Amino acid sequence: MLRRLAQLCYRRRGAVLVLWILGIVVVGAVSGAVGSGYRNDFTLPDVESKRGVDLLDDEFGGRGAGVTGSIVFQTEPGTEVTDPDIRAVVEPFLADVAEIDGVQSVTSPYEEGREAQVSRRGAQAGRIAYAEIEVPSDTDFEESAAIGTEIRGAFPDVDGLRIELGGASFAEFEVPSSEALGLGFAIIILIVAFGSVLAMGLPVGVALAGIASGTLLAGLASQVITMPDFASTIGIMIGLGVGIDYALLVVTRFRENLHAGHGTEASTVTAIDTAGRAVLFAGTTVVISLLGMLIMQLSFVSGLAIGAAVVVASTMIASLTLLPALLGFAGERAEVTRWRGLVAAALIAIALIGGGLGLPALLLVTLPLAVVVLLASFAVAPLQRRVLERERKPLPETISYRWSRVIQRRPWLAVLIGASLLAALALPVFGLRLGFSDEGNFAQDTTTRQAYDLLAEGFGPGFNGPLVLASEVPDGTDPAAFEAVTEAIAADPGVELATPVALNDPQAPSAALWRIIPTTAPQDEATTELVDRLRHDILPTATAGTGLDVAVTGSVAIGVDFTDYLSERLPWFFATVLGLSFLLLMVVFRSILVPLKAVIMNLLSIGAAYGIAVAVFQWGWGGNLLGIDGAPIEPFLPMILFAIVFGLSMDYEVFLLSRVREEWDRTGDSRTSVADGLAATARVITAAAAIMVVVFGSFLGESDRVVKLFGLGLATAVLVDATIVRLLLVPATMELLGDRNWWLPRRLDRILPRLRIEAPPDLDAELAQLDREQPAPVGQP
Numbered sequence: 174m175l176r177r178l179a180q181l182c183y184r185r186r187g188a189v190l191v192l193w194i195l196g197i198v199v200v201g202a203v204s205g206a207v208g209s210g211y212r213n214d215f216t217l218p219d220v221e222s223k224r225g226v227d228l229l230d231d232e233f234g235g236r237g238a239g240v241t242g243s244i245v246f247q248t249e250p251g252t253e254v255t256d257p258d259i260r261a262v263v264e265p266f267l268a269d270v271a272e273i274d275g276v277q278s279v280t281s282p283y284e285e286g287r288e289a290q291v292s293r294r295g296a297q298a299g300r301i302a303y304a305e306i307e308v309p310s311d312t313d314f315e316e317s318a319a320i321g322t323e324i325r326g327a328f329p330d331v332d333g334l335r336i337e338l339g340g341a342s343f344a345e346f347e348v349p350s351s352e353a354l355g356l357g358f359a360i361i362i363l364i365v366a367f368g369s370v371l372a373m374g375l376p377v378g379v380a381l382a383g384i385a386s387g388t389l390l391a392g393l394a395s396q397v398i399t400m401p402d403f404a405s406t407i408g409i410m411i412g413l414g415v416g417i418d419y420a421l422l423v424v425t426r427f428r429e430n431l432h433a434g435h436g437t438e439a440s441t442v443t444a445i446d447t448a449g450r451a452v453l454f455a456g457t458t459v460v461i462s463l464l465g466m467l468i469m470q471l472s473f474v475s476g477l478a479i480g481a482a483v484v485v486a487s488t489m490i491a492s493l494t495l496l497p498a499l500l501g502f503a504g505e506r507a508e509v510t511r512w513r514g515l516v517a518a519a520l521i522a523i524a525l526i527g528g529g530l531g532l533p534a535l536l537l538v539t540l541p542l543a544v545v546v547l548l549a550s551f552a553v554a555p556l557q558r559r560v561l562e563r564e565r566k567p568l569p570e571t572i573s574y575r576w577s578r579v580i581q582r583r584p585w586l587a588v589l590i591g592a593s594l595l596a597a598l599a600l601p602v603f604g605l606r607l608g609f610s611d612e613g614n615f616a617q618d619t620t621t622r623q624a625y626d627l628l629a630e631g632f633g634p635g636f637n638g639p640l641v642l643a644s645e646v647p648d649g650t651d652p653a654a655f656e657a658v659t660e661a662i663a664a665d666p667g668v669e670l671a672t673p674v675a676l677n678d679p680q681a682p683s684a685a686l687w688r689i690i691p692t693t694a695p696q697d698e699a700t701t702e703l704v705d706r707l708r709h710d711i712l713p714t715a716t717a718g719t720g721l722d723v724a725v726t727g728s729v730a731i732g733v734d735f736t737d738y739l740s741e742r743l744p745w746f747f748a749t750v751l752g753l754s755f756l757l758l759m760v761v762f763r764s765i766l767v768p769l770k771a772v773i774m775n776l777l778s779i780g781a782a783y784g785i786a787v788a789v790f791q792w793g794w795g796g797n798l799l800g801i802d803g804a805p806i807e808p809f810l811p812m813i814l815f816a817i818v819f820g821l822s823m824d825y826e827v828f829l830l831s832r833v834r835e836e837w838d839r840t841g842d843s844r845t846s847v848a849d850g851l852a853a854t855a856r857v858i859t860a861a862a863a864i865m866v867v868v869f870g871s872f873l874g875e876s877d878r879v880v881k882l883f884g885l886g887l888a889t890a891v892l893v894d895a896t897i898v899r900l901l902l903v904p905a906t907m908e909l910l911g912d913r914n915w916w917l918p919r920r921l922d923r924i925l926p927r928l929r930i931e932a933p934p935d936l937d938a939e940l941a942q943l944d945r946e947q948p949a950p951v952g953q954p
Contacts, residue, residue, distance in 0.1 A: 175453070179445035179497045183438055186498035192493050193226065193382055200389045204742040209392040209400045211314040217471065220734040225726025226310075228643040232677045232684030234569050235368070240312050242340020243303045244270065244478065245624040246282075247631075253281065253299035254291060260327050267304050269327055275312060275320050275898060277886060280305040292428065292631035301631030305525045306340075317342040323621065339624030339637075341612055352409055355868035357525030359417055360518060364865065366421075366860035370518045379496045380416025381417050384486030387412055389879055390487065391480040400476035406872075406880050407477065408484035410887070411817060414486035415459065415824070418861040420496050420829060425857045428520050441500045449493055451750035454761060455827045456489030458754060459525030459820030463752040466816055469742055474809055481817070515699050540647050573855030577848040580904040587884040587905035592777070598893065599780035601787040607740060608805030611695040611731040614878045616800060629694070630810040633669050638695025642687040642712075646676070647720040654719035655685060661826070662714035667692055667703040695729050696804050703731050736808040740838045746812055750819060751776075758826070762834055770906055771830070774823040774898050777814055781897075782890035786810070790882055799873055799881060810882055817883075820830050821865070825894060828861075829903065847907045851899075 182189045217223055246263060254263070264283060280870040282302040292301040306324075309315060317494045321343030328336045356377070363373035388408050393399070426448035431442030431875040442488035463485065533666035580587045613629075613859050615622035628636050642662070655674040663671040676682035689707075693699040704725055751772055756770030786806060790795045793803030832851030840846055869891065872884030908915055917925075 175449050176442055176446045178493065179442045179449065180438070182494050182497040183441050183501045186435070186501040189494060189498035190502075191231060193386075193491070197382065197385050199390070200386060202393050204389045207396060209315065209405075210396040211392075211400050211404060212312070217731075217734055217738050220738065221724045222726040222731040222734045225641065225724035225730070228309075228645065228684055228724065229636055229641070229686070229726070232643075232645075233686060239622070240308045240317055240340075240342045242306050242321070242338065242343045242912065243624055243628060244306060244337055245301065245337045245627045246304045247297075247335040247627055248300045250300070252333055254302040254736060255299065259331075259334060262331050262334065263304075265325060266329050270304075270306065270324055273320060273323050275308050275316055277307045277309055279307075283320055287831065294575050294631055294633065297328045298475040299630045302628055303339075303631075304626060306343075306345075308342075308954065311621075312342070314342070326615070328642060335627075337620045337624035337627060339612065339628065340663060341615075341621060344621040345619060350414060353525045353870075354874065355413060355871035355920045357522045358772055358871070359864045360522040360525070362860055362863050364522075365418070366394065367855065369507055372424055372428065373518065374466070375499050375503065376417045376420035379420040379491045380413055380488060380498065383399070383416045383491035384409055384412040384484060386491070387484030387487030390939060391483045394478065394479060397503075398476045398479055399472035400480050401473060403877060403879055404477050404480040406478050406596075406875070406877070406879075407813075407883055410869060410872055410880075410883065411481055413807045414483040414865040414891075415456070415485055416491065416865050417868075418824060419456065419489060419492040421861050421864070422448045422857055423492055424500070426462050429503065437478065437501065437504045441497050442559035444480075444500075445493060445497055450828050452489060452492050454757070455820075456485060456492075457484050457825045458757060458827070459817070461490075461753055461757075462750050462816045462820035462823075465746060465753070466812060468746055468749055469739065469740070469812070472897070474739075477809070478816070483814075485820075487762075495559060519655050539557065539781060547594055554749060556861060560610055560828075569629070569852075572853045573830060574848050574852035577851045577904045580901060581844060581847070581908040584665060584905040584908040587901045588909070591901035591905070594897055595777040595893065599777070599784040602780055603786040604791070605783070605787050605811075606698065606791060606805045607736045607808040607811070608698075608701060609736075610804035610878055613637070613694060613696070614802060614804050616876050618877070633690060633692065634694040634697075635669050635691030635700065638691065638729040639727055640689040640691065640730055641723055642689065642707075642708070642725055644685050644716075644721045644723040646682045646685050650682075650720055652898065654716070654721060657719070658712070658715045658721065658723065659687065661711050662687065662689060662707070665703065665711060667706070669697060687723075698805075701733055701800070732808075739808045739812060743812060747815065750816060754819065754823060758823075760927075762830060762915070763922060764915050765921075766910055767914055767916055769825045770910075771823070774906075775819055775826070775894070775903055777902075778784065778822055778894040778898050781893045782814065782818055782886045785819050785889045786814075786882060786886045799885075799901050801878060801881065802914075804878070807879055807882065810879070810886070814883065814890075816892075817887060821887070821891060822894045822898075825858055825862070826900060828858055837915065843911045844908065845912045847904055850903070851904060858895060858899060862891050867894075 215517040241279065244267070246259075248256070248259055250253055252259065254260070260283060261423060264281065267279050271274060280287060280290070281304050282288075290303055292298055292432050308320060312320075321338060323341075324338055324344070325345070335436055360373060360377060363376060364370065384756070388405055394400070394407065394728075395404070423444050427440050427444040430443055431437070435443075460482045462480040463478045466474050469475070496674050612621050612625040627636055642658075655676075659671055659673055662668055668689055669692045675688075677684045677685045677686075691700045691703050693703075707725050712725070716723055753774050755768045758771055759765065762768065789796065789799070789800060791803055791806055793801070796802055827851060832854045835854075836846035836849045838841060840849075866888045869884050869888035872890075873881050875884070
């Protein structure tokens with residue numbers, strides 16, 4: 174089927190290209206008209222915090238249940254926020270904020286009974302105050318960010334008065350630039366690996382087409398599926414990496430066929446029929462791994478999984494349909510590089526890197542210079558000359574072949590070294606603490622971080638993560654029961670302040686509400702322990718016999734429930750993904766030990782990535798270099814990182830083992846097949862891994878902590894997998910197993926369906942037949 178698809182796309186390449194362009198334009202137009210609906214929703218079914226949120230919605234008009242933020246004021250020494258001159262500025266400003274479309278409420282520190290919103294703490298007494306703003310809980314990311322922009326734009330400019338806007342939902346949105354940085358470095362790596370500008374441009378173009386279509390479709394899906402605000406960035410990150418990698422594998426096989434003297438149609442069709450099968454299988458594995466997160470049955474997680482899977486599927490489809498069409502246009506010109514193209518491509522790469530690093534001057538200089546070079550090439554003879562190609566070494570003379578032989582002579586030593594390195598990198602995992610980081614992790618120069626620090630200074634570190642307690646009130650409840658709850662809460666050493674009870678109707682109350690300010694910051698482990706004490710010790714004792722059933726909610730409590738929910742289900746998710754991946758590899762490679770070994774090695778590389786993430790983001794090792802402080806690891810990260818990394822690791826496993834299996838089928842020699850397979854794929858795997866490392870690593874420059882976490886985790890996992898696993902453990906373990914690598918019980922062999930991703934034994938005959946079918950001149954569109 175792939176062969177017919179490749180032949181159709183090659184021969185109808187004009188129509189295929191037009192369809193892709195029209196498809197992207199149409200989906201883009203629809204997406205622009207409809208917009209996206211990205212939003213963060215961490216609420217869970219059937220947990221205590223959700224019960225509390227529902228009670229607040231039903232009995233208090235959503236008070237405390239919506240998306241909240243704070244407008245924080247600070248006056249200069251000697252002046253207080255209650256001074257008439259300051260008040261004359263702040264009150265009209267807050268009135269304007271209350272009129273902004275989408276703002277549900279604004280609670281001013283000047284309202285009667287709101288004196289507690291003015292600091293009475295230390296040197297900041299009277300100088301720091303805040304107004305609480307709230308928008309409905311169903312407000313999406315774009316809407317809340319727009320409200321934040323409007324509020325910041327209305328800040329009054331008054332000497333002696335500092336104003337900051339707190340709340341992650343209202344934070345300033347920064348357009349990601351890491352994609353340009355990663356793409357610039359990818360272009361350089363591809364030119365070095367291929368030695369051909371046109372061959373470099375094909376993977377980049379295919380990846381961009383796949384990402385464009387995938388992210389637009391994911392954006393449309395966000396209107397009906399809950400997707401977090403960083404889903405598009407994660408999708409672009411993954412799509413750029415896998416999109417270039419998939420096309421890279423196909424183009425490499427295409428050029429191998431050209432070097433063997435075959436025509437462009439035969440080379441294209443056979444590349445899709447061989448390398449394309451590996452791409453199809455690898456991409457399907459990544460999609461399955463991502464969609465495995467659906468078993469968590471959480472809208473937030475499911476949305477992120479679907480968004481990423483759509484982008485990966487789009488890049489895979491582009492590699493199998495758009496790429497053969499582009500290869501038909503390129504033809505044998507993919508082997509020709511002139512100095513004008515090389516210089517122009519280098520300048521474009523530098524421009525992208527400059528844009529990614531925030532150097533617009535470099536961008537403005539290099540892009541016009543690239544155009545000048547291309548125009549001047551028609552008059553400047555040296556720019557029209559071909560770049561000399563590097564001499565290709567026979568496989569037995571390549572470094573990768575020789576390295577494989579070295580490892581195969583000392584396999585146990587290689588296994589010991591590789592396993593020890595991975596175990597050492599994975600050790601920090603035993604100190605993993607899951608939880609949500611707070612706004613104290615925003616960049617120092619952001620208004621969100623400034624507001625967080627001011628509130629902590631004026632009201633204590635726990636003020637940024639208040640807890641809300643809510644309970645239904647049975648008829649005839651003794652008012653003394655409310656006082657007993659308040660006193661029991663206030664007596665806990667982890668509580669800074671417990672407000673008196675607030676009733677929805679003082680005459681005939683049906684619901685009660687308390688607010689608690691912890692003594693510790695939202696992300697501190699002590700705050701999580703306070704939530705647990707309230708739920709399991711303090712409140713059950715204080716409400717015994719009263720009929721009150723108090724639910725602890727608020728952003729911190731929701732985060733605790735979310736973390737517990739995911740932690741309980743992670744083993745099931747891991748088992749599902751590992752089991753499906755093992756079965757797929759067993760069917761493809763007709764082996765028990767090869768898929769078992771692949772699963773174990775991928776687990777080791779993922780463990781190493783987890784360990785590095787814990788050391789950097791939780792323990793804070795090297796945090797100054799990345800602009801981060803130590804904080805818990807977001808509870809969804811291990812799951813999502815596992816799905817992505819496991820799928821990407823399988824890519825390299827499939828690319829390598831399919832070629833090893835191809836050689837083993839041809840020769841029956843297990844040792845030579847490993848060395849030949851490694852030598853044949855080392856260059857493309859090395860280039861692919863290098864591209865992924867720079868693409869993922871470039872996202873460390875983003876301001877969002879979660880995006881940085883993904884960038885580091887993915888980059889280190891790919892680096893470890895492409896070095897320690899592929900260079901040490903794979904050749905060593907395959908040497909130790911020998912022919913047993915391909916052992917499969919006969920009964921199982923008869924039951925399993927047959928899927929082929931390696932080249933057929935009669936590949937040369939098929940290539941010759943394709944050449945005879947179309948002997949016309951090649952390389953012409």
